[in-house]
Amino acid sequence: MHELGITQNIVAIVNEYAQGAKVQRVVVEIGKLSAIMPEAINFCFDICTQGTFLEGATLEIIEIPGLARCRQCGAEIAIDKPFGICQCGSVHLDILTGEELKIKEIEVEEVCV
Amino acid sequence: MCVTCGCSDDADGKITNLETGETEHNHHHTHTLPDGTVITHSHDHHDHRNHVHDHETSQIHAKIHGTTISLEQEILGKNNLIAAQNRGWFKGRNILALNLMSSPGAGKTTLLTRTINDLKHQLPISVIEGDQETINDAQKIKETGCKVVQINTGTGCHLDASMIERGLQQLNPPLNSVLMIENVGNLVCPALFDLGEQAKVVILSVTEGEDKPIKYPHMFRASEMMILTKIDLLPYVQFDVQRCIEYAQQVNPQMQIFQVSATTGAGLDTWYKWLTAKVMNYSNFITT
Numbered sequence: 001m002h003e004l005g006i007t008q009n010i011v012a013i014v015n016e017y018a019q020g021a022k023v024q025r026v027v028v029e030i031g032k033l034s035a036i037m038p039e040a041i042n043f044c045f046d047i048c049t050q051g052t053f054l055e056g057a058t059l060e061i062i063e064i065p066g067l068a069r070c071r072q073c074g075a076e077i078a079i080d081k082p083f084g085i086c087q088c089g090s091v092h093l094d095i096l097t098g099e100e101l102k103i104k105e106i107e108v109e110e111v112c113v
Numbered sequence: 114m115c116v117t118c119g120c121s122d123d124a125d126g127k128i129t130n131l132e133t134g135e136t137e138h139n140h141h142h143t144h145t146l147p148d149g150t151v152i153t154h155s156h157d158h159h160d161h162r163n164h165v166h167d168h169e170t171s172q173i174h175a176k177i178h179g180t181t182i183s184l185e186q187e188i189l190g191k192n193n194l195i196a197a198q199n200r201g202w203f204k205g206r207n208i209l210a211l212n213l214m215s216s217p218g219a220g221k222t223t224l225l226t227r228t229i230n231d232l233k234h235q236l237p238i239s240v241i242e243g244d245q246e247t248i249n250d251a252q253k254i255k256e257t258g259c260k261v262v263q264i265n266t267g268t269g270c271h272l273d274a275s276m277i278e279r280g281l282q283q284l285n286p287p288l289n290s291v292l293m294i295e296n297v298g299n300l301v302c303p304a305l306f307d308l309g310e311q312a313k314v315v316i317l318s319v320t321e322g323e324d325k326p327i328k329y330p331h332m333f334r335a336s337e338m339m340i341l342t343k344i345d346l347l348p349y350v351q352f353d354v355q356r357c358i359e360y361a362q363q364v365n366p367q368m369q370i371f372q373v374s375a376t377t378g379a380g381l382d383t384w385y386k387w388l389t390a391k392v393m394n395y396s397n398f399i400t401t
Contacts (some may be wrong), residue, residue, distance in 0.1 A: 002270060035331045082330050082331055106182050107181060107182070108179065
C-alpha cells in the first residue's frame with residue numbers, strides 16, 4: 001500500500017534530475033527485505049508517470065537478495081525475510097544486503113544538434 | 114550508446130560526478146566504413162557542434178539518443194533528510210520524541226491518555242496524532258490538558274517526516290519535554306519512514322494474534338520496544354504470551370517487552386520507569 005507513495009517519490013526524483021528531458025528508462029534497486037513489492041511499484045509506475053517527463057518510460061527493477069552476517073559465529077547466511085536463525089543457533093543477525101531502495105540510473109533522451 | 118553516432122560505448126570509461134549525478138562520456142570509437150577503412154575517433158558530448166567527421170557515415174548519425182545518468186539516489190532520501198533535521202530540532206530543545214505504532218484498535222490512544230494523566234506532574238508531554246480522518250483522538254488527548262495537534266493523512270497510510278515538521282510548527286512543544294507521536298494504525302508502512310524520533314515503540318494487544326511479530330517483522334525489527342496491552346483481557350482470549358515474546362525476540366533479539374493494561378494499570382510502572390530513564394539518559398546526552 002505504501003508503494004504508491006514510493007513510486008511518487010521515484011517519479012519526483014527522476015523528474016528533478018531529468019531537467020526537462022524525456023526519460024526513456026529508469027533503473028531502480030529494491031532489496032528483497034525492504035518491504036516493497038516490485039509488482040506494486042510496476043503497477044503504480046504507469047499511473048504515476050502520466051503527464052510527466054517519464055511518461056512511456058520503461059522501469060527496470062533489480063531485486064537485491066537478502067544477506068546477513070551472524071554476530072556470534074560470523075557466518076554469512078541468505079535470508080528472505082528480515083530475520084532468521086543461523087546454523088549456530090543465534091538469531092543475532094546483521095543484515096548486509098536486501099534493504100536497498102534506490103534509483104540507480106536513468107536514461108534520458110537527448111537531441112543532437 | 115554513443116551520443117553522436119549510435120555506436121556502443123560499453124567499453125569506454127564513464128565518469129560519474131556523484132554530486133551532480135551527471136555522467137560524462139569520453140568516447141573512443143572505432144568505425145568501419147563501407148569501403149572497409151577502419152577509423153578511430155574520440156569526443157565528448159559538448160564537442161558535437163565542432164566535431165567534424167571525415168567520413169560519410171556522419172550524415173546518418175542518430176539525431177535522438179539516450180544518455181544514461183547515474184543517480185544512486187535513495188528513494189526515501191528526502192524523508193530521511195527531513196527526519197534528520199527534525200532530530201536536530203528535538204535535540205536542540207531537549208525533547209524526547211517517541212513514535213508509537215500499532216495496528217488499528219490496539220489501544221495506543223488509551224495507553225497514551227492514561228500515561229499522560231499518570232505522569233503529567235512529572236513529565237511535560239505533548240502529542241502529535243496521526244489518523245487518516247477525524248480529530249477524535251486529538252480531542253481525547255486534549256481532555257487530559259496536554260498540547261496536541263492532529264495530522265490527517267487522508268489517503269496516506271503513515272506519517273512522514275515532513276508532516277511532523279509541519280506539525281511541530283503548530284504544536285510548538287516546550288523545551289525539556291516528551292513528544293509522543295501516535296502514528297496511523299498500520300503495522301506495515303510506518304516502519305519504513307523515519308520521523309526523527311529517538312525510538313520507535315510498537316504496541317500489540319492481546320486481542321490480536323500472538324504471531325504478529327513474525328507476520329509483520331519490519332515493524333517489530335525497527336522498534337526498540339514492544340508494549341503488550343490489554344493484558345486484563347487475557348482470561349477471555351486465546352493469546353499465548355510466552356510464544357508472542359519468543360516470536361518478538363526472534364525478529365528483534367534486543368527488543369524490550371512490557372506487559373500492561375491501561376484499564377487496570379497493571380504493569381504500567383515498568384513502562385513509566387523506562388520512559389523516565391529514557392528522558393534522563395537523553396538529557397544527560399544533551400548536556401555532556
